Amino acid sequence: MKALMFGWEFPPHILGGLGTASYGLTKGMHNNGDMEITFVIPKPWGDEEKGFANIVGANCTPVAWRNVDYEYVRSRIGKYMDPELYFRLRDHIYADFNYMKLNDLGCIEFSGRYPDNILEEINNYSIVAGVIARTIPCDIIHSHDWLTYPAGIHAKNVTGKPLVIHVHATDFDRSRGNVNPTVFAIEKDGMENADHIITVSNLTRRTVIEKYGIDPSKVTTVHNAVIPLDDELLNLPRHDKKEKVITFLGRITMQKGPEYFVEAAAKVLQKSKNVRFVMAGNGDMMDAMIKLVAKRGIADKFHFPGFLRGKEVYEMLADSDVYVMPSVSEPFGISPLEAMEMGVPSIISKQSGCAEILDNVIKTDYWDIDAMADAMHALVSYPALHDTLRDKGIEEIHGITWEKAGKKVIDIYKDVIGKQGNN
């Protein structure tokens, strides 16, 4: 089966969970066999892992004819994709886009990030999608998150193939209710035009059904999984320390519920002195949190190391005894799975999607500071609980694979294609 996927991020150059999930899923699907996946991203960097998917860069796809020779193309984009493909794509330009700002290859430039003119970039991406859809044959189209929905719809209109969209998050999660009407419109349009919708949790599925008014029968949950970590990360040194460390890791924004973490920490510190708290990351609530920590009088035991990148994240986890994710609304939340794989027992809010599939964690309501504090205290005071959750957690994570998730997506593909065949 041939799938044409539209994504926005792809490891190693990622800004959030979307890239990791897209990568894991694609790889998992590939490992199920008999899948030929073309993955389109705005801007490849050349160091993406290939082999399981054919990566096409939107910024390497011509939308206007330029008379260039093979050698030149190879020197320009050879490290991102096969020059042959450039010429095949060039044969499928469907309109004159010379009025746009193009480079010498007739391609549109993309930032591949989340710039201020993101709406323009989304639109350009969908123009490029038209060329790609005309060039590369596919049986199904798959769009990851709202940025790529317009591209998916365009490709669907061009090819007549069914469209599956993958909802990794909705604007309701990001804004805690204050949705941006433009984003909402793009999301809703994508959902309505999709033949099937995949959500990363039942929580998100409910949002899609209730807030966007989508027919429940075309929304299916496929929970995310976790990519096994490298041994290098798993074996990071764990320092012997006298004090226990309880960690919060993530953007310090309203969505992640950092204030509940601070309040719970204050409760724990009233009783046990042998604990330190770390809030790693940055965000618009960071200053407020620093103030709150000072107000509660726990600044001597509470640390803000700032934004951690790459390996630093895992070094932090290796030195943590407890990981806490008190998110107010979390479509899935992959970080507790990584913490668990690192052998760090986790406390997560019941309002996060991953709570639906995890058994060996402690789940509390994000607002229930008492319960959260109690769980923190129990994990640092009762070694039996800590060790059980650590060991069972690792075991559980090893059972949550992208292959299983990939299998579910493939089944949805078959179902959707079958339905279309019948019509």
Add this chain to the structure above:
Amino acid sequence: MKSVCFYFNIHQPFRLNRYRFFDIGNNHYYFDDFSNDEIITRLAENSYIPMMDTLLEMIKASEGKFRCAISISGTAIEQFQQYVPEVMDRLRQLAATGRVEFLSGTYSHSLASLEDVEEFMREVKSHDDLIEREFNLKTGTFANTELIYDDDIANVIASMGFKSCLTVGAKHVLGWKSPNYVYKSISAPDLKLLLNNDKLSTDIAENFNRQDWDEYPLTADKYMDWIAALPEGEKVVNLFLSMDVFGSFLPASTGIFHFLKALPRFAEERGIEFAMPSEVVAHTEAVDFLSVPYPISDVDEARDVSAWKGNELQNEALDKLYSVAERVALCDDRRLKKDWQYLQSSDHFYYMSTKNMADGASHASFSPYDSPFAAFTNYMNVLADFLVRVQEQYPESIDNEELNSLLLTIRNQASEINSLKKELKSLRTNIAEAEKEPALPVPAPESTPEKKLRGCKSTETINDEQPKKRPGRKPAVNKEPDENRPKKKPGRKPKAKTV
């Protein structure tokens, strides 16, 4: 003639309140009175009362031919006394018929038999004392918490003087043997073993209302036919059933009570009698030894004890709890001892089972907690407070043996004081009598009756007279809980000296 023995098991634990770690040291009350009240009252209404009425009716209608046994935990009796005393009336009526045998067991439905032999014996003793006090009956047959049994437990029970014990007919222990015989323990040959017939009791407890069961509907004559059709030599059918199944898991509308009521008539037609375990044991010889090296129980597919001791959490909680068994036994604080009993209930450990992914599905449905981890956390918080209280009684720095000898000295001192007291008293009366002759009653008769009073009341009334204060202490050692304080203080002082 075949005999059918029904055993109805009644147990309710004292469920714990939500107890956060910041309560440790501040709040010493652990129990969720509201839900304990609610649950036992609901069960009594739906299940215990109609069921006991049914049993009374069956005994009456069959003119005493119907007999059965009841196994009830001390914690359940306490809850009945507290919340639904009408159940106690019915239990007393049942006891008075002489057709219901009350089994021996553990007071708090505890796992002491697996953890601490001494504590186990104390548990059994307090249970049997309670049964005797409440129902004026002596227990003869032993049934452990959830029928937990192995060869070591057999030894302990036999040493306590029990002649018979009920346990499970676990397949992996019996092999090809039938549960419908009386066996004897390989480690304690004087102990006869009665085995629950798994199939026939499950047919009532679980299958009765299962419409996809191929034998549905189960009728009394069909059931008695099955028993009558058992091979000639198989004389005893033991049916161990939880009483709250009747009327709650099997609501009255399923006809379960009518089914029970019809049993005696069909039994009589087929020449099957009902018996109490002590009767069976008295009339039946054991056919063979049974060896049970590893503990078995009535719970879960595996019929082992993994429901309570299956993971690290449970073992940790049990270890911590029983680490103070001896200390609690030494102390005299009545509330501490009550809490100690309530905390031992096996249910608390059952809630911590992590088997809920497979056949432990029932664990989750009975648990008041979201997860085994929440159950563990809550229990450990309570236990932490409890351990602090135990420590306050006896500091950790003194080991048990030393403590024991010190306490012995104190108790000896108390009895010595008492004997001296008696001596003094008799001497005084002698003097009084001697004085009586010349001048009539003035001082002496006043002092003697007062002393007697003091013996059973309290010391508060008379604090000025030194010699009078002491006799107050002695009886406190035996009974009255509130009098413990003055006795303990002298207990600590000598310790301080030794340290």
